[in-house]
Amino acid sequence: MNAPLKLRRMTAAALTLAAAVTMFGFTDAANAAGKKIALVQINQEALFFTQMDEGARKAAKAAGADLAIFNSNNDPTAQNNAIETYIQQKVDAILVVAIDVNGIKPAITEAKKAGIPVVAIDAIVNGDNxxxxxxxxxxxxxDIGQYTADYIKKSLGGKAEVGVVGALNSFIQNLRLDGFKTGLASAPGAKIVATVDGQNVQDQAQTAAENLISGNPNVKVVYATGEPALIGLVAAVSAQGATDRVKIVGWDLSAQAIKGLDQGFVTAVVQQDPEGEGKAAVNAALKLLAKQPVEKNISVPVTIVTKANVAQYRAVFK
Known part of the structure; x- marks a missing residue:
């Protein structure tokens, strides 16, 4: 929290770009008008986050609130500094998609002390939010691990070497990996033989995936824990001519993932509703400011997308 003054000034400058935006689902527009809400994002590379931004913008615009979005570029220190700057600027509410769910807690506590409500999105923060x-x-x-286990039992004779393209700096994606291991365990013949770190960056994920595939010629299934990892993995499998021997499961649809589903080497993709999350977060913040009741935990549903049900998503990812 004790960032150098130069970095503080740079952060403050980056935070001045605000868009007037908001909220469907919030009915007290008179009290929302002019409220200043800050969204502290992980990055602006992944479509997941830009779709979340769009949902937040729509919600803010509908309510007449002002929304500022800060891009942390995968840097947890930048997130902490951004929150501190927003506290100094006396925004009305802060939304955060945490990179480091433990490291972010002191900044959230400072916001609470300043009387600023905080809404955590996606990553679970057990703090003062x-x-x-x-x-x-x-x-x-x-769930996706169980799906993969069932696929291995039904289509691969119950045995398969499995690889993972993760983002080991992402608390969220590590949770997805932990869950996947639990679900996969229902196929005793499935074994994770390699995990590589794509660092939540598409190009790095592709390179890591290429190394995984070339270094493990018997791998039959690879799991990608996020959007950059999945896009990079699809590109790697295609580039190495491995679409006939490697099946992919992962998170977050894209045009590349849909093409893989059509071609048959992508088997299943967890699709979230990032725009819905952005809208719900702004809506929750405005309700908090209006002293209206708000659920402590707001769940946004997901869908496991396969070749059988992908058609409904094509228009979104053209």
Missing amino acids: DVQVGVDNKKVGT
Whole structure:
């Protein structure tokens, strides 16, 4: 929290870009008008986060509130500094998609002391945040792990070497990996033989996936824990001509993932509703400011997308 003055000034400058935006679902527009809400994001590379931003913008615009979005570029220190700057600027509410759910807690506590409500999105923060919006990443990870185990039992004779392209700096994606391991355990013949770190960056994920595939020629299934990992993995499998021997499961649809589903080497993708999460988070913040009742935990549903039900998503990812 004790950032150098130069960094504080740079952070403050980055935070001045605000868009007037908001909220469907919130009915007290008179009290919302002019409220200043800050969204502290993980990055702006993943479509998941930009769709979340769009949902937040729509919600803010509908209510007449002002929304500022800060891009942390995968840097937890930048997130902490951004929250501190927003506290100094006396915003009305802060939304955060935490990179480090433990490291972010002191900044959230400072916001609470300043009387600023905090809504955590996606990553579960067991701190002084007022509301949690998102999915149970570990549970859904278990669900996709169980799906993968069933696929291995039905289509691969019950045995398969499995690889993982993760983002080991992401608390959320590590939860997804932990859950996946639990679900996969229902196929005793399935074994995770390699885990590589894509660092939540598409190009790095592709390189890591290529190394995984070339270094483990007997791998039959690879799990990607997030959108950059999945896009990089799809590209790696295609580039190495391995679409006939490697099946992919993972998180977050994209045009590349849909193409893989159509071609048959992507088997299943967990699709969240990031726009819905953004709307729900802004809505919750405005209700808190209006002293209206708000659920402590707001769950946004997910869908496991396969070749059988992908059609409904095509228009979104053209």
